[in-house]
Amino acid sequence: MSEITIIPGGVCAAQGYQAHAIECGVKDPKNPRLDMGLIYSPTETTSAAAFTTNQVCAAPVKLSKAHLAEANFRAFLVNSGNANACTGEQGLTDAQTHTAQLAEELGLQPNQIAVCSTGVIGLPLPAERMSAQLPALASGLHASTAQADLFAKAIMTSDTRQKEIAVEVELGGKKVRIGGCSKGAGMIKPSMATMLCFLTTDAAIPKDLLQEAVIEATNASFNRISVDGDMSTNDTVLLMANGLSGAEVTDLESDEGVVFRSALTYVMDYLAKAIVLDGEKVTKFVTVHVLNARTEEDAQHVAEAVANSPLVKSSWNGDDPNWGRVIHAVGYAKAHIQEDLIDILWEDQLACEGGKLGPAHISKLREIASKDAFELIIDLKLGEASYKMYTSDLSPEYVDYNRSEYSYWKAVERNQG
């Protein structure tokens, strides 16, 4: 298999993509920060996406879904500071106005533009202020690592750092690049944040295969992370493929298809882990690995029950290798289990054996539980299916941080007068 090499350049690493970002005053008109960004492909692409399954979903999600059904994207437009969610007809109209205006600027059809928003829920977009800045955003587009960085910074809300990566692989003797950036502090602050991921590649790949590859990689990455089990109204993954590398994928099972899929999964896995590592007030990165379940669905349910239990997550914060809390969460998962078969390990240390206190010595368990990152293994011993998830602890500081959104209420007050 072709080696995956990490390279600089983010969303501009692949040939032919341009980016730009500006300070538009969506986050705070009096104290402008980067909050509007654009990625553009001057040439034709095939495109794919994955969207939130939350039934309450934002206007830009609805519009981008409709556009992808009709066309392929040539541009991704994003703003941070306002989610344009729970904004009714006006929200949809605003998103349509912006895509129509940008389409004119770039010589595209409106349905060739995907639009994303992240930030507070339930307040109207400062749509006119944004319209006024769109020409400047479009005219500043060019291709460079610095521009990709600018874009990655513009999508941040409660994120403490930008998250980007690019890789290079060989497909049939030709170098192909995949670049991406993501934002999100763990899908955990839906009024202020969202998980977004923007990807570009210079491979050529038909739309249906690209879509299949994106769903596969999303299931292996973003769908396996959890900070608090809350799912946002705006979560979106977007990918454009322009074919400029000259390398083509015509079959996902071919050598080229396998290399492309593994590179895409590598990029998205990196960007998903980066979200957990940047989770709000997170102190631990925990990999929950469920082994030997009867079905993969069972393994997933067990992993999710453990990864989402406030009690389990609190104990991780306290360096406490508390297998009793883990097994109680396993017990209420919607999965087939047998209590007296279950082993629970902190890495190689058997804390619970056959549903009872295991032989591991506490001092060793505590040593592992005190690390910044560790693996928790739950062996159900009922079958051969497994499932892995990336998650974090729950800290008193997380709750404190999320007690009140003063910035939101300040914005509502401005709106209500």
Added chain:
Amino acid sequence: MSEITIIPGGVCAAQGYQAHAIECGVKDPKNPRLDMGLIYSPTETTSAAAFTTNQVCAAPVKLSKAHLAEANFRAFLVNSGNANACTGEQGLTDAQTHTAQLAEELGLQPNQIAVCSTGVIGLPLPAERMSAQLPALASGLHASTAQADLFAKAIMTSDTRQKEIAVEVELGGKKVRIGGCSKGAGMIKPSMATMLCFLTTDAAIPKDLLQEAVIEATNASFNRISVDGDMSTNDTVLLMANGLSGAEVTDLESDEGVVFRSALTYVMDYLAKAIVLDGEKVTKFVTVHVLNARTEEDAQHVAEAVANSPLVKSSWNGDDPNWGRVIHAVGYAKAHIQEDLIDILWEDQLACEGGKLGPAHISKLREIASKDAFELIIDLKLGEASYKMYTSDLSPEYVDYNRSEYSYWKAVERNQG
């Protein structure tokens, strides 16, 4: 309908019940506290119960379930400080030994005794120490308010106060009493706690009808409370009915049946709310009321999604009337919803109307969100079903409190040497 009068006496309020509790050293042998309790009926009863649905369930739960299938209870034996869960064959043997020994003391069959444990998971019971104290426990039995209080205190773990109530109603001209006590700091600390509820009545009612009434009242009370969505391995509700009042229920739909059911629900509702109010580090009591769902199941799923969301609960802790977080949890509930119909109210204040920012002024919303107790109403406007739940905020202090169980690890260290 007969009036429900609150009376003193707890589990000894109904005629013919005796109770006792002692310091046995289960919690801490060096610093004895009340940790073993007994309720006894000298006369025949009919009995009913509700048990945890967690697939990992404690030895006493397994044994009590089996006993109820064969017989009616004459005694409830309970210890606090050790859950006898995840203790394998030895745990079951210990529970059997204690019921057999107590049966001999009281002149009963072992299957006439229900046994409950609450406390740490995964450590063997100090079974011999408990056996040694059983004769003293049995010989101290008598009927009084003071004895009922002693029992209610002996079942506490992380509870900060005892929870008991008794009521009197008239059934066909005869006075009937139902008394009970519960423990639990919100089903939220499964290694140290559990939800337990012990009930006695002097009504006469056939076993099958009593079981039906207990399930109905459990669904209307204990199944509607949530502190953090975690479900314990030991949760148990137990009820004995000895018929000494001379009043009889032969049909749940008769006048007597309706009065008995409403009195039982009243008692269990009180004891369930008392658990939320005593929830670990809880500062708010929130009633989540979902209205006009298509089905009751839909209403329940929406209420549970909201009541269990860490983000929603964090905002309650911060006096933040954050409807954006509420609607995002509604959106991921497994229920039929339509975003542009949803209203969300803090009591009478319309925070969200038709899925968008509503007319309520923030100052009024904040005033309600700052109270110790308030009602949150979610009106789905899709049907006629509703569901009500009692829940609490999530505080930084809760996470801090649950970071590590030093008492557990001290106990494991003693066990491992």
